[in-house]
Amino acid sequence: MLKDEQTGDEREEKHEQETGKEGREEEQAACSDERQALQLENIVRSGAVITRRGRHTIHTVSIIGQVEGHYQLGEGQKSTKYEQLIPMLVAAENSEAIDGLLIILNTMGGDVEAGLAIAELIAGMKTPTVSLVLGGGHSIGVPLAVSAKRSFIVTSATMTLHPVRMNGLVLGVNQSFSYFYRMQDRIIRFICEHSKISPERLRELMLKTDEIATDMGSVIDGEQAVKEGLIDRPGGISEALEELEQMILENE
Numbered sequence: 001m002l003k004d005e006q007t008g009d010e011r012e013e014k015h016e017q018e019t020g021k022e023g024r025e026e027e028q029a030a031c032s033d034e035r036q037a038l039q040l041e042n043i044v045r046s047g048a049v050i051t052r053r054g055r056h057t058i059h060t061v062s063i064i065g066q067v068e069g070h071y072q073l074g075e076g077q078k079s080t081k082y083e084q085l086i087p088m089l090v091a092a093e094n095s096e097a098i099d100g101l102l103i104i105l106n107t108m109g110g111d112v113e114a115g116l117a118i119a120e121l122i123a124g125m126k127t128p129t130v131s132l133v134l135g136g137g138h139s140i141g142v143p144l145a146v147s148a149k150r151s152f153i154v155t156s157a158t159m160t161l162h163p164v165r166m167n168g169l170v171l172g173v174n175q176s177f178s179y180f181y182r183m184q185d186r187i188i189r190f191i192c193e194h195s196k197i198s199p200e201r202l203r204e205l206m207l208k209t210d211e212i213a214t215d216m217g218s219v220i221d222g223e224q225a226v227k228e229g230l231i232d233r234p235g236g237i238s239e240a241l242e243e244l245e246q247m248i249l250e251n252e
Contacts, residue, residue, distance in 0.1 A: 048088060053241065056099040056248050059092045061085065063103065063144055067118070069111025080107065082114040086121060093125045099251075100244045103131040103148055109139025112164060112183060116140065116190065119147040123194055128247035132240040133157045133222070133231065143187060145231065146194040150243050152235040153222040159230065161205045162217030196229030 048061045063085070065078030073079050092098045103122065109115070122129055122144070131148035133141075138160035145151055145159070153159075164184045170176055188206075192199050205218040205228070212219065225231040233239070 050098070053245060056245065057097055058100045058102055058241070058244065059098045060102040060104065061088060061092075063105050063107050063118075063141070065110075066108055067110030067115040067140055067144075069114035071111075079110070082111070082118055085118055089118070089121050089125070093127050098127060100128040100130070100248045101125065101148075102240060102244055103129065103144070105131060105133045105137045105141055105145055106135035107137060107139075107141040107144070109141050109160075112140050112187070116143055116187065119143040119190065122147040123190075128244060128251050130240050130244040130247070132235075132237065133159065133225075136160070140187075142230070143190050143194075146191055149247065150233070150240075151195075151231045152233050152240045152243070153225050153231045154236050155222040155234055157222045157225075158219050159225050160212075160217060160219050161202070162212070162215065163206055191230070195231070198229075201228065 048059065050057060050059050052058075063080045065080060066073060068079040068081045089101075092101050101122075119140075122131075129148040129150075131145050131151045133145050133151070133153040134157055136158050137145040137153070138158070139162065142159055142161060145153070164180055164187065166180070188199055188202055191197065191202060205220070207216055208218045209216055211217065220228065220230070222231070222234055226234050233243075235243075
């Protein structure tokens with residue numbers, strides 16, 4: 001009789017364990033589905049994704065369209081909003097779970113101060129960073145491309161170098177020209193500090209008058225960008241990820 005009772009108790013205990021196991025599996029599956037849903041929402045909303053590469057976690061952010069600054073762009077224009085990107089970069093730098101940051105660029109430029117602020121933030125990160133220019137890295141996209149510790153560009157991509165432009169009301173006084181000059185100097189200084197191009201050569205490319213119709217500046221392709229020392233290496237996504245992986249291992 002005692003044996004039967006013990007057997008019944010054991011059966012009941014086994015049943016509870018199995019029920020608990022099933023409950024935990026369902027909870028884990030639900031958590032996994034929730035994480036995937038949140039990640040998909042994050043991709044759609046901000047163009048960012050966090051993935052595992054081996055035993056390392058890589059945060060990928062994309063800078064696409066126009067860099068939106070203090071003023072909201074019109075409907076129908078693709079943009080990267082600096083008020084979303086800056087907190088994302090701060091979180092990546094502050095997170096112990098993030099081992100490296102990959103920045104994908106296909107931008108036409110945009111707000112100068114917002115773009116330069118993002119570039120300075122990336123340049124100041126201790127987290128290993130790699131940038132990859134796809135399509136285009138124009139205007140303020142140039143400082144963004146060189147702000148990472150290593151930069152890559154595909155051969156079909158282009159980069160436009162030109163003087164600072166200003167929208168809206170511009171007063172024809174000496175102070176306005178002084179402001180333009182100082183802003184241009186800030187951009188040139190940043191680019192040269194984070195690449196191998198010289199200030200003299202960069203100014204020469206920016207002030208060319210025979211390359212862009214009805215405008216000043218230069219449009220260079222991926223091969224020339226590397227040759228000029230603006231970008232570190234030619235390559236695509238696999239080369240960029242391999243370099244980032246190597247940097248993470250060296251940083252450990």
